[in-house]
Amino acid sequence: MEKHLKALKAKILCRDDVLRELCSLVGVPEEPLPQSIFVYGHIATGKSLVVKALLEHFHYNYSMVNCIEHNNTRHMFDYILQDLSSYKLKSENNYRGVYKCDNLMDFIDNLRQISVDNPENPMVVVFDKCDRLRDMDMNLLPALLRLRELSGVNMCTIFISDIIWEKYRVKMGMLEPMRIHFPQYTKDEMMEILFAYKPEGYADGFYQNYLNLFLSVFFRFCRDINELRYMAQINFSKYIEPVKSGQCDETDVTTLWRNISGVLKSNLEVIYLRVSTEDFKERTELSQQIESTTKLALSFELPFYAKFMLIAAYLASYNPAKEDKRLFMKQSSKTKKRKRAVPLNKPITMNTQVGPRTFPLDRMLAIFCAIIEEKVDLNANLLAQIPTMCKLGLLSVVGDNNLDEPKFRCCVNLDFVVIISKTVGFSVRNYLYDFIH
Known part of the structure; x- marks a missing residue:
């Protein structure tokens, strides 16, 4: 087990505790898998990344389905069965799968058939963004929690969610899954993860100083590692401008901070608008105008x-x-649209x-x-x-x-x-x- 944990920790940073907990549940392929596991935590805390890396490391026959992409159970079941089976979609078979199911019983029967074809490899079905399951059939979630019991197959269902399990209890008698919480990254963990994306050609200490300045502004207001990674990347080019122009060297932290502080604070207001280095000021002014108009209208x-x-x-x-x-x-809704008679080379003036x-x-x-x-x-x-x-x-x-x-x-x-x-x-x-x- 320690050998597997060491290999996984080399790929995934700052998730040692949850990796050990998940490995204790699904890390021994010879033993029966648990009925169901509920993985929850804030967005961008590595839930999907850890689960997928773990299943790939142990070579499980698994299917990871994003519940947002499937608007009904039939599409979802077809996608899962296609993933779990060895049947490949090709032009020769018109890209059509062999498994079709109209209801949950057909889905369970097909799971049994796939298990007979490959009995040695346990199956795992992962439902990412599973809060959408609450909007589907009321019997769907209780059945998926007991999928191993209903099918008689050595398999496990893993649910990944941004909200707590108590929000899923729709009725009494539901099977309680094993729950694993992914805590938010601490500032030191954020530092370690962002440092893994250090650009080439710069000293470690120089980039660590930059991350310290960057997180001192952003960490208090944003914990989304994806957004922070993006903002750290585009702001770094602004940070190194004095060094490239010869205004200061890499050890002059005061000059570098004076150059970047105003940009960091202005970008904090538009962090989710995906600004670029070429239009910091322009985007900031635009966002302020939009925000002021919205506040005025709603006031x-x-x-x-x-x-x-x-x-x-x-x-x-x-x-x-x-x-x-x-x-x-309403009577004139079938009237044909008319074009304005405008002289050539004369721009059309809009009434607004x-x-x-x-x-x-x-x-x-x-x-x-x-x-x-x-x-x-x-x-x-x-x-x-x-x-x-x-x-x-x-x-x-x-x-x-x-x-x-x-x-x-x-x-x-x-x-x-x-x-x-x-x-x-x-x-x-x-x-x-x-x-x-």
């Missing part, structure tokens, strides 16, 4: 119908009035880029009634939302405020109204003339 706690009223005002401001019948009447136009109140109310799915009584409470939106700066009154037919102008941009429309499940782009003409 207006408008009632449900008031949001549709604002959407209707935006559509009235940026759509030509002559196109309202084609855009909003030239500023809002004024519109009368009755047009906004007509669009409001057209885009909302239910019948709404235009009572005083609903119309009272209009002056409220004017006070909030979302709408503005144009002219001398003629009581017979007041006119308005929408004061929000497209990004703002798109965020508002998402909160009510409405796609505003489907009703904008610029995007559908």
Whole structure:
């Protein structure tokens, strides 16, 4: 056992405890495998990597299926049976498998047949991202937990999840699997893993100093080893710029930190947006604009119908009035799309880029009634939302405020109204003339 552990530790860093625990359960092929094992922990803690490396090391006949990729049990069962069998998909057989199953009993019968063909090698089925199993048939998860018992085959089912086992208990009587927890990496372990990806041509101490600076900024806010590895790689090119330009040498930690500190802090805000070294500042400014627009839009706690009223005002401001019948009447849905008659070599000016136009109140109310799915009584409470939106700066009154037919102008941009429309499940782009003409 120690020889196997030593070989596995050479491939996988900082997972000695869980490797020893898993090896004690599935590391002896001559003994019966456990019924089921539940592996859980935070994302990017090496769960799938460790399980796959362990099964490959002991040469088990295994199948690892990602539950997100399969939307029903039939696809999942076919994929598992194809993996476990020795049958290969080729052009001669039109890439069709020999095992087909429509239900769980067919799947169990086929597992027995595969075991008869290869009785010496135990089978292991790994369900990665297994939280999707909770959305499938209620009897599926209890049956998979007892798959060895139901099939009579020396096999084990391993479930890999980011959430705890208590979230899977749907009813009483379910078999309790053996649980193995993968803790998050500590800072020293992160250091060791990231150091394994050290670029060639640099001293160990120099790269360790860089990782210390990098983790001092990122480790507190991000524990995803994949994201940290990516960010450490792209920020290193910025870190070594003073060395390449001759401004300082590799031992001048103060100058190197002064050069990289601002970049690291700005990239921390957009770590999951996958920025590159060429556009640090540009991406940061863009993310700040997007974030500020989103926060502003969500800060207006408008009632449900008031949001549709604002959407209707935006559509009235940026759509030509002559196109309202084609855009909003259901009877005109079969009307052929018309092309604008634009002179050659003259760019098309989009309505959403030239500023809002004024519109009368009755047009906004007509669009409001057209885009909302239910019948709404235009009572005083609903119309009272209009002056409220004017006070909030979302709408503005144009002219001398003629009581017979007041006119308005929408004061929000497209990004703002798109965020508002998402909160009510409405796609505003489907009703904008610029995007559908």
